[in-house]
Amino acid sequence: MLNGSTMRYQGTVYRPPSEAQSLILQATLGCSYNRCTYCAMYQDKRFRPRPADELTEDIALAVAYHGAENVRRVFLADGDALILRTGRLLEILGELKAAFPNFERASVYASPQAMLKKSVEDIRALEEAGLPLYYTGPETGDAVVMERIAKGVTPDEFIEGSRRIVDAGAKLSAILLLGIGGVERSEEHAHGSARLINAIEPRYVSTLTLTPVPGTPIHDEIQRGELVLPDEHGILTELRSMLAGFDLPRGAIFRSNHASNQLPLGGTLNKDRDALLATLDHVIDTPAFPLRPRIDPRLL
Ligand code: SF4
Numbered sequence: 639m640l641n642g643s644t645m646r647y648q649g650t651v652y653r654p655p656s657e658a659q660s661l662i663l664q665a666t667l668g669c670s671y672n673r674c675t676y677c678a679m680y681q682d683k684r685f686r687p688r689p690a691d692e693l694t695e696d697i698a699l700a701v702a703y704h705g706a707e708n709v710r711r712v713f714l715a716d717g718d719a720l721i722l723r724t725g726r727l728l729e730i731l732g733e734l735k736a737a738f739p740n741f742e743r744a745s746v747y748a749s750p751q752a753m754l755k756k757s758v759e760d761i762r763a764l765e766e767a768g769l770p771l772y773y774t775g776p777e778t779g780d781a782v783v784m785e786r787i788a789k790g791v792t793p794d795e796f797i798e799g800s801r802r803i804v805d806a807g808a809k810l811s812a813i814l815l816l817g818i819g820g821v822e823r824s825e826e827h828a829h830g831s832a833r834l835i836n837a838i839e840p841r842y843v844s845t846l847t848l849t850p851v852p853g854t855p856i857h858d859e860i861q862r863g864e865l866v867l868p869d870e871h872g873i874l875t876e877l878r879s880m881l882a883g884f885d886l887p888r889g890a891i892f893r894s895n896h897a898s899n900q901l902p903l904g905g906t907l908n909k910d911r912d913a914l915l916a917t918l919d920h921v922i923d924t925p926a927f928p929l930r931p932r933i934d935p936r937l938l
Contacts, residue, residue, distance in 0.1 A: 645703050646696065649683050653713045654773050654811070655896065657745060660711040661700050664688055665730055669717025671749050675787045675855035676777070676818065676848060680717050687722055693730065697737045709738040711745070718749035720772065724760040731767040745771035748810075750791040753799030761806035772803050777815040779834025780826045787818060787856065793834050800838040811842035814880065816873050816899075818848045818856075820865045824876045832883025835890075842891045843907070845880065847873060847898040849933060870900060870929060871922065877903075878918045881911060900929040 653662050668683035688696075700709060712734055720727070735741050746769060753774065756764075776796045778784050784793055791799070803810045812835060819827030835843055848867065850857040859865040868876060877894065884892070886907045892914070895902035901921055905914050921927045 645699055649716075650679070651715055652679050652717075653715060654745075654747075656811075657711070657713040660713040660745070661704065661709045662713050662715050663693070663696060663700070663730075663734075664716060665693060665714040665719040665722060665727075665746075666716055669749065670721045671718065671751050671790060673788050673790060674777075675859075676815070676850070678851040678854045681853065683716070685717075687726070690726075690729070694733065697733055701737055706738055707740055710740050710742045712738075712741070712743075714744055714746040714769075717747055718752045719746050720748045720752035721755065724756065724763065727764055727769065728767050731764070731769055735768060741768065743771060744769045745773065748772040748774045748799075748803065750774070750776070750789065750796045750799045753802055754791070754795065756799075756802055758802050758806045761803055761808050765806060765808045769808075771809045771811070773811045773813070774800060774803075775813040775815075776800075776831070776834055777813065777818055778827050778831050779814075780819060780823060780830030783819040783823050783827050783830070793830060797834060797837045800840065804839055809842070810838065810840040811844070812838060812840040814843070814845045816845050816847045816876055816880075817867050819876075821868050821872060822866070824868055824872060825879060828876050828879035829883055832880050832885075836883070836885050839886060839888055840890060842893070843884070843886075844893040844896065845877060845899070846894075846896045847900070849898045874901065874918060874922050878915060878922065881914055881918065884908070884911060897933050900932065902930070 648664060648667055651662055666687050668680040668685040670685045672680055731744060734744060777787060779793045781793050800810055814831050850860050884907050890907045892907050893904045895904050903914055
């Protein structure tokens with residue numbers, strides 16, 4: 639029996655910063671892959687799709703808690719709800735449309751494994767049903783780094799999966815992680831990431847800075863001295879190489895303003911690329927430039 643007084647969530651719930659105003663609906667729990675070496679988000683959860691009756695109850699709770707007219711956007715959690723069968727996702731989107739009269743759209747995290755299981759036609763059907771926005775994290779485009787962080791795919795496979803979203807006409811938001819190649823592969827990470835992004839042509843590109851979370855394999859590697867992270871100057875230089883390599887003539891929104899970034903930056907590519915590079919050059923050449931303090935990973 640639902641009393642409608644509160645929402646219910648299982649475990650810690652994560653969503654992209656831009657989904658702060660969206661209803662979070664746990665279509666799945668955890669991440670079906672759950673092996674990326676830097677990710678602590680779903681270590682405490684075993685992956686499973688939510689049973690249909692539970693999800694229907696959650697939607698009823700959201701109607702009671704927020705009011706049916708007030709829910710316009712929905713983020714389908716947890717880590718890669720896109721892994722659900724296309725037919726099941728279409729059912730969920732149908733339920734959302736029926737429950738919320740002002741429903742505009744849903745969005746979802748998309749692991750490469752999930753994207754590679756979908757066809758362009760699947761994505762087109764999902765987009766038409768109300769799922770036009772997908773968030774994905776290649777983190778790097780360098781094959782060596784991608785293997786070290788255990789993404790489970792190669793850069794070319796990542797491009798193939800991502801292109802299915804883009805070719806279907808849906809919006810893709812791609813996230814890169816500054817510092818993840820360490821000092822050793824910083825240049826390769828920057829160049830490979832630019833190559834990957836240019837091939838994918840996502841609508842949004844963002845760069846976050848790696849903030850190693852205790853308990854993750856990458857944190858252990860850093861503790862053992864096997865991975866040495868670039869310092870502030872190294873991170874800015876890496877970002878500069880990446881930005882200089884981006885070539886997105888069809889346009890993309892670029893953001894490097896996450897709490898983990900010491901220098902907030904943003905603009906439209908390619909239009910603002912030269913201005914962004916000039917800002918970065920100025921900051922790199924000004925050692926006293928006041929950067930934001932590094933963030934405690936527990937606050938992310
Ligand atoms: S696919 Fe995403 S959620 Fe899953 S382990 Fe990797 S980074 Fe974490």
